[in-house]
Amino acid sequence: MPYQQIEDTEIHYRMSGSGPALLLLHSLGGSVALWDDVTRTLSKRFTVVSFDARGHGDSPARGEISVQRFARDGALLCAALGIDRFIPVGLSMGGHAAMQIALDTPARVRGVIIADSSAGGRPGGAARVAQAAARIAEIGADAYAVEYSRSRLAKAASEAAVRAFADLSRPTIPDVFLLQLTSIQSQDWTARLGAIRAPTLVIVGDEDSSTPVAEAARLRDMIAGANMAVIEGAGHLSVIDKPEAFGTLVANFASSIV
Template identity: 35%
Template sequence: MTLLDHLSEGPASAPPLLLGPSLGTSYALWDAVAPELSAGHRVIRWDLPGHGGSAADLVAPGATVGDLAGLVLELADALGVERFAYAGVSLGGAVGLHLAVHSPERVSSLAVVCSSAHFNGAKPWRERAAQVRAEGLARLADGADERWFTPGFTVPRLVRDHREADPAAYAACCDALAAFDLRGRLGDITAPTLLIAGREDPATPPAHLREIADAVPGATLTEIPGASHLAPAERPEAVLTALRAHLGGDARRGMAVRREVLGDAHVDRAQAGQSPFTARFQDFISRYAWGEIWTDPTLSRRERSMITLTALVAHGHYDELAMHVRAARRNGLTPDEIGAVLLQTAVYCGVPAANSAFAAAQRVLAEEDGTAG
């Protein structure tokens, strides 16, 4: 079976995130965004048929968005990905909408970027398909900057991808856009949904994204100033910020894990002591340490507690050590196991460090359950 060409980034054990491209581009569209997202996700970027490295014969005249969505599911199945977050631009966004409606059990969250539930009717896409079949893509690619970016901005790699795409496959993708209209099914979408609009986008103006946001229960809409149709390439920082806030809610998820491990009393004290000066640092802790590292399923919380205790002893952070002895108890470590970890530190971090660590841990254990280890 021939699969869509794709690029995987990030830990194999991290939550999967599929990224879909716009018509005429390759997965290079996500070059400025995907590496950052891969810190907390298994990012899988894919190419449309006849675009980038994907075979042109994966699609035929009269293709539908459903056909493209089927190819994405075949790719996910081949990679062992059962359920995934999804973000897509333009045609890639339409694929995401189709998946969310027709395969809701596969889509954990959805982000639709510079796209639409319809693309201004069938006529312009049929005309474009006929033009490309008759004369190729050179003339159309000459106008790519005007359709894709604000004046004065370009990404030569993407324009080259447009020029080098297979005309027959490109035309078949135009057929898919011509036949696409999901407005009557938007209310069926149950996945948490984010819409991202480029405020300067002439192809799918913000009104198209607003239409989806109004119809999908609980959806949110972000408009990005200074962005045209390929917002991930033109305004990657803004797109990245919106996606990070949406995908899995790292800060919210991190805060929940932080409370589970450290306890409500500690987190409440930290939050109460937060000031404008420390707010970004508190967000960093919740989003990165607790929302990405502590939620990575590669290691259990018990294992993470043991590693954390050792690191804190090695650096002499005994106040933090006391806090994480309490956390280790919540994560299932017994006093004997905590003692064994600290004994290990005596060998590799030094006896004086372990001596201070045992004293701090003994105080905590005595407070917690009367056990001095």
């Protein structure tokens, strides 16, 4: 189980394959395990790096818990591994981190893939965090993890898939989950995305109720030259619902720009 010292903590990561590098950035409540299915395919053509955000998976909840810290840890991890240029591939919270990396270190980014995410700036973020905290207090962390997981997957998702993501997210609830959710809800990229010049692909599941197709289209339109792909039968965690379709989109886009 490899770890890399990143400033004030150790970050758990995985690296496999060879070729141009992809940096996989998971969702709130996720971990490197989120990428298992697509990594097996992508690592045949690419160097694939994934890691656990602070307080997720096997990375300790040390230091700042935020989207910006997640992005910085990812960029520093790639540098520590000797990877000069890469394509950040971010899902949900990871999509925010991918945008942050593209803005902070544009010379290192070959392209950007943003999945089931948004440009932020939506009103009512504090209320959404408060509602999540109240619901956790009402039904408990275990039940909330299942409820949260079910709300993020497609309607046809199996109970096994719901349980698997619930098991990933449960250790983050409540403290890390609410800290990271607060950071997510505070993001507003609407005035900044025009500065992204790297080739960009926006992916969204057609059943994504958290950041729906219209929100993805809004995000796409803010980035010059960005393209969008809709995955049928996928919810907010499209990489879980449709891993083959997700992996194919990533591979084809990445191959077209490297």
